[in-house]
Amino acid sequence: MELNSKLKQIREGKSITLSKLAEKLEWPISKLSKIEGGSQDITFKELEELCVHLGESVHDIVGEKRITNVGDDLNMRELSKKFSEFIVNYGSVNRDNFGGNDVIKIITKVIPELITKDLDIDLQKFLVKGSGGNGQPAEVPWLSIFIRDITTTATKGLYLVFLVKADLSGMYLSLNQGFTYFKDKYGTKEGKVKIRKAAKEVRNLLNTIPSDSLFNIDLECVNSLGKGYEAGNIAAKYYSIDSILNDDMIYDIRDYITLYEELRGIIGDRTVEQFYDYLLLKEDGYELSEEEEVEAINKILTLKEDEEEYCVGFKGEKKEKKDSIIDNKGRKVYPRDPKIATNALKLAGYKCEVDENHCSFTRKSNGKNYTESHHLIPVNCQDDFDFSLDVEENVCSICSTCHNCIHYGEDEERMVLLEKLYKERKDHLDKVGLSVSFAELKKYYKIK
DNA sequence: GAACCTGCGAGGCTCAGGAT
DNA sequence: ATCCTGAGCCTCGCAGGTTC
Numbered sequence: 159m160e161l162n163s164k165l166k167q168i169r170e171g172k173s174i175t176l177s178k179l180a181e182k183l184e185w186p187i188s189k190l191s192k193i194e195g196g197s198q199d200i201t202f203k204e205l206e207e208l209c210v211h212l213g214e215s216v217h218d219i220v221g222e223k224r225i226t227n228v229g230d231d232l233n234m235r236e237l238s239k240k241f242s243e244f245i246v247n248y249g250s251v252n253r254d255n256f257g258g259n260d261v262i263k264i265i266t267k268v269i270p271e272l273i274t275k276d277l278d279i280d281l282q283k284f285l286v287k288g289s290g291g292n293g294q295p296a297e298v299p300w301l302s303i304f305i306r307d308i309t310t311t312a313t314k315g316l317y318l319v320f321l322v323k324a325d326l327s328g329m330y331l332s333l334n335q336g337f338t339y340f341k342d343k344y345g346t347k348e349g350k351v352k353i354r355k356a357a358k359e360v361r362n363l364l365n366t367i368p369s370d371s372l373f374n375i376d377l378e379c380v381n382s383l384g385k386g387y388e389a390g391n392i393a394a395k396y397y398s399i400d401s402i403l404n405d406d407m408i409y410d411i412r413d414y415i416t417l418y419e420e421l422r423g424i425i426g427d428r429t430v431e432q433f434y435d436y437l438l439l440k441e442d443g444y445e446l447s448e449e450e451e452v453e454a455i456n457k458i459l460t461l462k463e464d465e466e467e468y469c470v471g472f473k474g475e476k477k478e479k480k481d482s483i484i485d486n487k488g489r490k491v492y493p494r495d496p497k498i499a500t501n502a503l504k505l506a507g508y509k510c511e512v513d514e515n516h517c518s519f520t521r522k523s524n525g526k527n528y529t530e531s532h533h534l535i536p537v538n539c540q541d542d543f544d545f546s547l548d549v550e551e552n553v554c555s556i557c558s559t560c561h562n563c564i565h566y567g568e569d570e571e572r573m574v575l576l577e578k579l580y581k582e583r584k585d586h587l588d589k590v591g592l593s594v595s596f597a598e599l600k601k602y603y604k605i606k
Numbered sequence: 607g608a609a610c611c612t613g614c615g616a617g618g619c620t621c622a623g624g625a626t
Numbered sequence: 627a628t629c630c631t632g633a634g635c636c637t638c639g640c641a642g643g644t645t646c
Contacts, residue, residue, distance in 0.1 A: 186623055187627085189623065191628090192623095253620080253635085258621090289632095289633065291633090291635080292620075292621065292635090293619075293621040293622080293632095293635080294634060294635055294636090295635090298633085302633090311632090312633045313632085319633095337633080346613085346615075347613080387633085608645105609645085610644080612641100613640105613642090614640085614641085614642105617636105617637090617638090618635105618636085618637085619635090619637105620634085620635090621634100622631105623631095623632095624629105625628100625629080625631095626628085
């Protein structure tokens with residue numbers, strides 16, 4: 159009789175239910191069910207556990223059949239030993255022997271338990287998880303420590319991770335980032351560029367990066383996932399397979415946990431998405447303030463090549479609004495696209511829309527009359543509208559004097575300018591889903 | 607201009623473990 | 627007990643670039 163059927167027979171003979179036994183073993187019911195059904199292998203250690211609960215001896219059940227066990231003697235450098243054991247034996251894992259493989263268990267079970275115990279990890283706050291692949295061995299097996307507040311999956315967010323080199327010559331402890339998030343958002347190629355930028359930005363924010371950290375890692379891999387790990391590295395420490403047993407990696411892990419916690423503080427109450435949105439805002443071509451926008455417009459105006467292409471007039475189409483971004487001071491702000499503002503200036507023929515006779519000076523970057531862009535309905539009022547305020551229909555071209563007056567002038571003078579702009583733009587605003595009365599507009603400008 | 611190389615991405619197949 | 631999801635890999639078609 160097969161081992162799985164035998165186990166089932168013994169359990170049923172003792173009138174123990176599947177769920178009761180699974181509960182005692184602290185295993186998922188599905189696991190026990192699959193083992194009994196023969197669709198999942200059982201390791202020697204698991205069999206030992208099972209036999210204890212069934213009140214049977216392993217020898218009686220398996221007879222002469224011997225199953226190799228993973229070494230279990232403990233000493234001071236147990237963690238290094240286990241990593242070494244894993245790396246040395248990982249080469250023997252293949253597609254055919256993957257299921258229930260004892261070597262894989264080292265990284266998915268043994269080492270996570272060891273790290274949790276040796277470092278006295280608070281499991282409420284942290285999650286320790288390892289993987290050697292799904293269904294088949296991974297090119298780069300990994301073991302992560304997640305701060306649950308930030309992420310609990312390696313697909314996105316920021317976390318500590320041990321990454322084993324594909325050629326099994328060593329491994330890295332890395333503060334790294336989930337590449338899948340970038341891949342899904344930007345595509346594989348662009349995602350790699352973005353994740354590198356993000357790593358660089360994060361590095362600049364951190365003060366506790368250990369001095370011997372590596373900023374570039376080489377996993378000797380070919381697959382895109384591995385390449386993603388390389389690109390996502392923020393800071394890393396390398397362990398060669400030859401010296402791994404001499405390293406007391408507990409101290410390194412503590413240092414990197416300190417670093418990770420510093421990062422946790424920087425992210426603050428923001429979600430990972432909000433944090434990345436802020437980091438990559440400029441990369442994605444957006445600005446957060448009017449001042450930054452002015453600079454960006456100047457830059458765009460020096461690039462003349464696509465001038466004709468982009469200037470097409472008011473589209474008259476409602477545009478989906480972008481999510482707000484939480485800046486480093488915890489303030490909620492809306493991104494603005496300088497291309498939209500630049501286009502608005504072009505559409506106005508670089509004239510002041512309050513009075514086209516208003517004289518300014520010549521802009522150095524394009525030799526045209528200098529005007530500034532101004533969002534008629536202020537961008538910070540976005541919450542009151544269902545559609546984006548960052549559209550050409552809502553951006554006016556005005557001379558600097560009028561612009562300063564709108565911001566800093568006396569209410570009576572400000573109102574005259576606003577009314578003029580409002581009358582010109584009202585119909586266009588209606589078309590793009592930005593209907594607003596003059597009384598409401600005055601309120602946005604705090605004019606009584 | 608054909609042959610070859612490289613990289614990307616969709617679809618298929620796989621096993622483990624969580625959810626229901 | 628069954629369904630579903632997932633830091634996985636492989637294969638294949640396509641697009642773009644390079645070499646001869």
